[in-house]
Amino acid sequence: MKRYLEVLGLFWSTAIAAELEYRANFLIALLSSLGNLIGSLFGLSLFYRTGYNFEGWSWEETLVVLGIFTLLQGFSSTFLSPNLNKIVQQVQQGTLDFVLLKPISSQFWLSTRTLSPWGLPDLIFGLVLIGYAGQQLGLGLSNYLFSIIPLIFGLASLYSLWFMLGATSIWFVKIYNVTEVLRxxxxxxxxxxxxxxxxxxFFFTFVIPVAFLTTIPAEAMLRRAELSWVTGAGFLALGLLYATRAFWKFALRFYTSASS
Amino acid sequence: MNQTLRKTRTFLWVYYAYMVEYRAELILWVLSGSLPLILMGVWIEAAAGGQFGLRPVDFARYFLAAFIVRQLTVVWVVWEFEREVVEGRLSPRLLQPIDPVWHHVASHVSERLARLPFALLLVGLFFLLYPQAFWVPSLGQFLLFLLVIVLAFVLRFLIQYTFAMIAFWTERASALEQFWMLFFLFLSGLIAPLEVFPPLVRQVTLWTPFPYLVYFPASILIGLPVNLGQGFLAMLGWSGLFFGLNRWLWRRGLKQYSGMGA
Known part of the structure; x- marks a missing residue:
């Protein structure tokens, strides 16, 4: 365990050092996030402008959902997409061989090798949005803490789905855009x-569990989530994590390497 | 004339073969354009409960049309061009007795043909699931739609190819496109028809090129009232502007081009 933490520290410090070579990117990322935020708010306001509201969700409450969504976007562009989108490339070029030879879990290596600080603006804007809506709604610390649990479950589910989709490239080599479908x-x-x-x-709860990613954490924050849904999110996350592990081991049996 | 025709046919044929090679990839690209279909759900539900001036079935048709329009006007030239410039692969193309842009045009056009069957399959599936939304545009509407969709593709291509020219000066021309995509996403009518925009935003948006890339063709296909004259003028105007800018940048850029890595 300690060794893994050390390795993680090395991975991320080198990744950040490498990314800081391109500081102008930060400005671009910041502008993009800001534009995205304004656009999202605009899109949402189209519904509330005429007095319509999503059943049982006031404007501020919906902002919590949007805030969590923005947070999730930041999380995926910081941790998930820079790593998991590369699995395809590794398989295609046969460089997965080198990963498999390392004395460390290959799933760990593939999932944490790098991180991209350019998701940071989204993470910040997400927090700002949640903070603003929370203040309007008079949410306390306990509300935020209570939502962290389902949020972590959601992140784990998202990671698992993403990783499994990436791992399918062992069979279908040229599908670098499969994660675009998920996105x-x-x-x-x-x-x-x-x-x-x-x-x-039904589709977004039981087929692609989007409901567990944003709606359930938001409901938990607003203290209206039923315990059964949060437990469900927990089982889903654990099940998917376990499935990912098994699926990766299974997939590796079919890996035949390329050009080496 | 005859020779141009032969060249065109060869180009299209070669690139079509390319595209069909990667069918799985193509299907995934079709599926990744699912945003209008997701928003369709929200708007159908909203139209049933609120005052938006359009019926649920109008929203269903609108977003399906937007989905089709998006499928037919997807453009990726900036990423390809950027790679060509950065890796120096543009150099051999410059030696050919034909403007390199035609390679890109051919690959885009033939990709449409390869993509069409999957997209139509999805549309068929949609009508199967939601038969109330079924409609058949009149022949006039359909022909008008064909004309507008070609213009929309041309405009979209010209804009992105103009951004691609920036690759001569910087390595990250695609960042410009990504930034532009944000405005495209929220103002083109992809997330909602312009009917539900606040009037002022709507007026301003109609001066920009964005609504003519999705909202305008989609509205024509489903028969929502639009100002045809203004639409065509705007499309031609913006196309002309970007064409001029593009040719100017192309000439300046070639002088700048050093053929790195080739």
């Missing part, structure tokens, strides 16, 4: 689930 579907997390018709709700 497209995740956009549904911008709005609380009640905003969708029943069929959509």
């Amino acid at each position: 497209g579907l995740l956009e549904a997390g911008r709005y609380p689930m009640v905003a969708y018709p029943a069929a959509y709700r």
Whole structure:
């Protein structure tokens, strides 16, 4: 365990050192995040402008959902996409060989090798949005703490889905855009689930668990989540994490290496 | 004339073969454009409960049309061009007796043909699941739509190819495109038809090129009232502007180009 932490420290400090070579990127990332935030608020305001509201969700409460969604976007562009989108590349070029030879879990290596600080603005804006909405709604510290648990479950589920999709490249080499499909579907997390018709709700709860990523943590923060849903999120996260591990081991049996 | 025709055919044929090679990838690209279909759900639900001036079924049709428009006007030239410049692969293309842009045009056009069957399959599936939304545009509407969608593709391509020119000066021309995409996402009508925008925002947006890339063609396909004359003028105007800018940057850029790595 200690060794893994040490390795993690090395991975991330080198990654940050490398990324800081391109400081102008930070300005671009900041502007993009800001534009994205304004656009998201605009998109949401189109619904609330005429007095309509998502059933049982006031404007501020919906902002909490949007804040968590922004946070999630920041998390995926910091930790997930720089690592997991590279699995495909490793398989294609055969460099996965070198990863497998290392005396460390290959899943760990592939999942944490680098991080990109350019997701930081999204993380900050997400927190600001949640903070603003929380203040308007008079949320206390306990509300925030209570939502951290389902939020972590959500992040774990997201990671697992992303990793499994990336791992399918062992069989279908040229599918670097499979994660784009996932990312497209995740956009549904911008709005609380009640905003969708029943069929959509079913799909985004049981097929692609978007509901567990944003709506359930938001409900937990607003103290209206039922315990059964939070427990469900926990089981889902643990199940998916376990499935990811098993799936990766299974996939490696089919890895035949390339050009080496 | 004859020779141009032959060249065109060869180009399209070669790039079509390329595209069909990576079918799985293509299907995934089709699926990744699911945003309009997701928003369709929210708007159908909203239209059933609130006052938005459009019926749920209008929203269903609108977003389906937006999905189709998006499928037919996807452009990625800036990423390809950027790589060509950075890796110096543009150099051999410059030696060919044809402007390199035609390679990109051919690959985009033939990709449309390869993508079409999957997109149509999805549209069929949609009508199967939601038969109330089924409609058939009149012949006039359809022909008008074809014309507008070609113009929309041309405009989108010209804009992105102009951004691509910046690759001669910096390594990250695609960042410009990504930034532009934000405005495209929120103002083109992809997230909502312009009917539900606040009037002022709507007026301003109609002066920009964005709504003519999604909202305008989609509205024509489903028969929402739009100002045709203004739409065509705006599309031609913006296309002309970007064409001029593009050619100017191209000439300046070639002088700058050092053929790195080739």
